[in-house]
Amino acid sequence: MSYFVRNLRRFAGELLEDPARVPAKVSTALKVKLKSGLEEALGASAVGDRLAARYRGRGLVLMFHEIHDDVEGNLRMGCSPEQLRRVLAALKSEGRDIVTPDEALARLADPQAKEFAVLTFDDGYRDNRIRALPILEEFGAPMTMFVPTGMVTREVYAWWLGLRALLQRHDEVEIEPMARRFRLADAPSRNAALRQITLWIGTDRIRAEALKPTFDRHGLSLPELVAEVAMDERELKDFATHPLVTIGGHTTSHTFLAGLDDAAAYKDIADNKVYLESLLGGEVRHFAYPYGTEGACGEREAAYVLAAGFATGFTTRSGQLFPAHLATSSLLPREDAGFAYMTPAQMGSRLNGMRRALVTHFADPVAGLR
Ligand SMILES: [Zn+2]
Structure with missing residues (x-):
């Protein structure tokens, strides 16, 4: 077994690492295919568990966004209640307790503590209360909701909601800053357009802002779109009193x-803490980066999160939680579990740690800046 495991690991590592083996143009597509193939083959298998053993930490943080009854119609910007239920059932059958972020920190410091998972929901969507909370109540599972001030006050530039509405409501759309025209005949073409435009934006604020004239031209009001899906102050205050909610x-x-720039980045983090604490009348100790990739947040942001008084900062770097993370608590990894449909193997690869192994080409199991 160990011979097989060693060689498969080397083979996978080399193929994923060495783009010179395939022409540059196909290498990215091939790597993605290879990774998802490996994930499918190994995500929920004994071999996968063995390969990923190093990557299995003490805890696992999962990220959700919207919860939709119609996932396709909402361009896969959330997952179904059934998926949340499947995740909860899988965590339960693995014997992981679902805990709050504070309990997660305590368990990382205690070698005897049981394995755990933390469920996080980003952005303050109203459907979290309607569709997620009843399921969480059934399982007695706590949840942490990360809320930007601007979603509650409707002042956020929610380009992702504008983009979804634009693609849902038209059969053809021109995205001028991209110099692209998209024909939108059905759900798959709308989904494909959303992925391409989101990929084009990447972590570039200027590109996201360049969509404004397109939204205006189509008469889309972002504050209205935000109000349709996000909690307001009264709803958030009420939601926050629920015993399962942080x-x-x-x-x-x-x-x-x-x-x-430095001052603006710090202010954007710190003002949100002040706002939420004064609205909710209690300490807000945990934080998640709005975009948690390497390009969107790093060392500077991690320092600001601690300076603003938060105990944790959750990124979207892939990986599980290890005791070593207590020293880098403002760069904690999270695995996405809430966009579109996850196959059993994709879920398995998050649970056993294989996902980080594949994403990072078998790099350091303890995620931080990378
Ligand atoms: Zn967010």
């Missing part, structure tokens, strides 16, 4: 923090 920070403006 509210965390998610910046004021929900922008790519790396694109802001």
Whole structure:
């Protein structure tokens, strides 16, 4: 077994690492295919568990966004209640307790503590209360919701909601800053367009802002779109009193923090804490970066999160939680579990740690800046 495991690991590592083996143009597509193939083959298998053993930490943080009954119609910007239920059932059958972020920190410091998972929901969507909370209540599972000030006050530049509405409501759309025209005949073409435009934006604030004239031209009001889906102050205050709910920070403006100068980046983080604490009348100790990739937040942002008084900062770097993370608590990894449909193997690869192994080409199991 160990011979097989060693060689498969080397083979996978080399193929994923060495783009010179395939022409540059196909290498990215091939790597993606290879990774998802490996994930499918190994995500929920004994071999996968063995390969990923190093990557299995003491805890696992999962990220959700919207919860939709119609996932396709909402362009896969959330997952179904059934998926949340499947995740909860899988965590339960693995014997992991679902805990709050404070309990997670305590368990990381205690070698005897049981394995755990933390469930996080970003952005303050109203459907979290309607569709997620009843399921969480059934399982007695706590949840942490990371809320940007601007979602509650409707002042956020929610380009992702504008983009979804634009693609849902038209059969053909021109995205001028991209110099692209998209024909939108059905759900798959709308989904494909959303992925391409989102990929084009990447972590570039200027590109996201360049969509404004397109939204205006189509008469889309972002504050109205935000009000349709996000909790307001009264709803959030009420939601926060639920015994299973912890509210965390998610910046004021929900922008790519790396694109802001020092003072603006710090202010965007710190003001959100002040806002939430005065609205909710209690300490807000935990934080998630609005975009948690390497390009969107790094060392500077991690220092600001601690300086603002938060105990944790959750990124979207892939990986599980290890005791070593107590020293880098403002760069904690999270695995996404809430966009579109997850196959059993994709879920398995998050649970056993294989996902980080594949994403990082078998790099350090303890995620931080990378
Ligand atoms: Zn967010």
